[in-house]
Amino acid sequence: xxxxxxxxxNSKFDVWQPKLLQRVSNSLPMTxxxxxxxRPVISVVNLRVSYGEREVLHGVSFDxxxxxxxxxxxxxxxxxxxxxxTLVGLERPSGGEVWIKGxxxxxxxxxxxxxxxxxxxxxxxxxxxxxxxxVGDNVALPLREHTRxxxxxxxxMVRIKLEQVGLASFEDFMPAQLSGGMKKRAAVARALAxxxxxxxxxxxxxxxxxxxxxxxxxxxxxxKKAYSISMVVVTHELASAFLIADRMLLIDRxxxxxxxxxxxxxxxxxxxxxxxxxxxxxxxxxxxxxxxQMLTGERETRH
Amino acid sequence: xxxxxxxxxxxxxxRSKAEVPMKTExxxxxxxxxxxxxxxxxxxxxxxxxxxxxxxxxTFVGPFRGQRLRPQRAFHQAMAVGVQAIPIxxxxxxxxGLIMALQSAYELRRLGAIQFVANAVAISIVRELGPLxxxxxxxxRSGSAFAAEIGTMxxxxxxxxxxxxxxxxxxxxxxxxxxxxxxMVPCLTIxxxxxxxxxGCLFGVAxxxxxxxxxxxxxxxxxxxxxxxxxxxxxALFAVVITAVGCQEGFSTGAGAEEVGRSTTAxxxxxxxxxxxxxxxFTALFYFTNGA
Numbered sequence: 001x002x003x004x005x006x007x008x009x010n011s012k013f014d015v016w017q018p019k020l021l022q023r024v025s026n027s028l029p030m031t032x033x034x035x036x037x038x039r040p041v042i043s044v045v046n047l048r049v050s051y052g053e054r055e056v057l058h059g060v061s062f063d064x065x066x067x068x069x070x071x072x073x074x075x076x077x078x079x080x081x082x083x084x085x086t087l088v089g090l091e092r093p094s095g096g097e098v099w100i101k102g103x104x105x106x107x108x109x110x111x112x113x114x115x116x117x118x119x120x121x122x123x124x125x126x127x128x129x130x131x132x133x134x135v136g137d138n139v140a141l142p143l144r145e146h147t148r149x150x151x152x153x154x155x156x157m158v159r160i161k162l163e164q165v166g167l168a169s170f171e172d173f174m175p176a177q178l179s180g181g182m183k184k185r186a187a188v189a190r191a192l193a194x195x196x197x198x199x200x201x202x203x204x205x206x207x208x209x210x211x212x213x214x215x216x217x218x219x220x221x222x223x224k225k226a227y228s229i230s231m232v233v234v235t236h237e238l239a240s241a242f243l244i245a246d247r248m249l250l251i252d253r254x255x256x257x258x259x260x261x262x263x264x265x266x267x268x269x270x271x272x273x274x275x276x277x278x279x280x281x282x283x284x285x286x287x288x289x290x291x292x293q294m295l296t297g298e299r300e301t302r303h
Numbered sequence: 304x305x306x307x308x309x310x311x312x313x314x315x316x317x318r319s320k321a322e323v324p325m326k327t328e329x330x331x332x333x334x335x336x337x338x339x340x341x342x343x344x345x346x347x348x349x350x351x352x353x354x355x356x357x358x359x360x361x362t363f364v365g366p367f368r369g370q371r372l373r374p375q376r377a378f379h380q381a382m383a384v385g386v387q388a389i390p391i392x393x394x395x396x397x398x399x400g401l402i403m404a405l406q407s408a409y410e411l412r413r414l415g416a417i418q419f420v421a422n423a424v425a426i427s428i429v430r431e432l433g434p435l436x437x438x439x440x441x442x443x444r445s446g447s448a449f450a451a452e453i454g455t456m457x458x459x460x461x462x463x464x465x466x467x468x469x470x471x472x473x474x475x476x477x478x479x480x481x482x483x484x485x486x487m488v489p490c491l492t493i494x495x496x497x498x499x500x501x502x503g504c505l506f507g508v509a510x511x512x513x514x515x516x517x518x519x520x521x522x523x524x525x526x527x528x529x530x531x532x533x534x535x536x537x538x539a540l541f542a543v544v545i546t547a548v549g550c551q552e553g554f555s556t557g558a559g560a561e562e563v564g565r566s567t568t569a570x571x572x573x574x575x576x577x578x579x580x581x582x583x584x585f586t587a588l589f590y591f592t593n594g595a
Contacts, residue, residue: 085463088467089466089467090463090466090467110471113469114469114471115469117466117467117468117469118469120467122464122467124460124463124464125460126459126460128459128460128461128463128464129461129464130456130461130464131455131459131461141468141470142468142469142470145371145468145469145470146468146469194468
């Protein structure tokens with residue numbers, strides 16, 4: 001239970017004002033109370049992303065509802081990480097729309113994008129903690145940069161966030177002194193620092209042993225239970241995906257080939273979905289022309 | 304699919320005929336290549352100007368428009384760029400001053416004008432060698448470090464993390480470096496000038512019948528304010544060039560550790576070239592505008 005929080009924002013001037021409020025985290029949703037509850041927090045419409053002349057996403061569409069955990073599944077090179085990077089504004093789409101909190105970030109100005117990003121938290125695959133700062137300073141950074149909170153208040157908030165991810169006693173550690181799992185937890189604490197309305201995870205279990213990976217899954221479930229944050233998790237770990245997802249999306253070669261609940265996805269008879277879920281390896285390339293195309297890098301990504 | 308290769312003829316005449324179109328093609332492609340490389344170079348300089356402009360805007364205009372200045376980060380950079388460079392700048396500048404004195408004394412002695420050694424050292428150090436030596440040392444210490452630091456942050460997604468936290472990488476990473484460099488490189492240059500003069504002074508006292516005081520007096524008489532100011536203007540420009548190149552190379556780092564090495568090397572090589580080019584341009588400019 002969180003003893004208190006800081007949650008007063010003056011939207012008119014877009015500044016955060018320090019005020020300590022007694023609150024119980026479970027009873028205080030971190031969503032925009034004036035927003036339409038039925039409206040999706042993220043709406044992706046016919047999204048296309050290209051690197052140079054190579055199109056990676058070929059018209060992807062989906063919604064993320066308020067408080068929902070959407071898991072985006074896909075194999076290596078399927079375009080799922082590109083999709084996540086586009087959702088957080090790191091890649092500019094070549095076509096389509098990405099609506100987040102009522103703003104189409106595909107066409108948003110830098111200032112509009114920054115305003116949206118303050119409502120997002122992103123946990124990167126490797127943690128992306130700043131190596132020159134302590135874990136505590138990493139978590140405190142967005143609070144110091146975007147709020148006018150007293151240093152003493154920031155310090156308390158940092159401890160709360162670290163406590164939430166089970167790193168309470170690691171505030172003064174440098175990121176290099178942490179294990180892989182701890183780095184990911186610290187990254188989650190930093191992503192939570194600004195009380196985000198949407199949380200993005202890029203491969204949260206990648207590179208971790210099963211026990212640590214299960215701990216990260218547990219952390220995501222706890223966050224889901226504690227707050228009604230909408231989450232988008234990109235992963236290729238099936239066990240993890242089926243544990244944490246409300247809905248799932250399977251991306252293959254830049255297209256959404258399946259979307260639905262866990263049960264719907266598990267029952268899918270689509271051959272590519274089955275291949276992914278049943279972990280069937282790609283068949284050997286037997287056709288001579290296809291083999292030559294593969295060798296010369298001319299194999300098409302779109303089918 | 305069978306591809307039939309043209310049969311190679313052992314006949315010399317035929318071989319030389321085959322080479323002619325290739326050479327013509329190479330010559331014909333030359334203007335294209337030169338044009339492409341020129342445009343690439345101009346685009347690179349344009350990128351540097353944009354980065355420098357954005358950083359200087361954030362540093363000097365932004366605070367008046369409600370943007371956040373990060374003095375602690377700039378102070379931290381200033382310590383690394385300036386204070387920690389003092390020993391090596393002192394040593395090298397002292398040696399260069401001493402070498403300049405020895406080299407000029409070699410010629411001046413033959414002309415019976417060894418008393419002008421202080422003038423030769425003072426003018427060459429203050430107008431040219433002090434700013435240049437300082438710039439080269441700063442490139443080696445800090446320009447490379449900027450590229451490596453930002454490049455590593457790029458590889459480990461820290462730059463992306465900054466962006467997703469609504470922190471502009473240029474404002475957060477580059478602007479404090481520009482501020483620190485703009486303050487510290489001219490300061491280091493003044494110190495380098497002093498140490499170079501001290502190097503000359505060692506020779507003056509030991510080998511040219513000067514006393515410490517008379518050498519300093521001769522140095523003071525040899526210099527005019529413009530000598531110092533042109534050196535300092537150049538050093539400030541060098542600071543901008545070194546920081547822009549270091550940051551630009553860092554931000555353009557691709558994926559992988561190898562890329563960080565490539566960025567660091569590129570930052571050093573390009574910085575040295577651009578510093579010398581800027582030095583040439585501004586020295587010529589000062590010469591033609593001031594007649595000095």
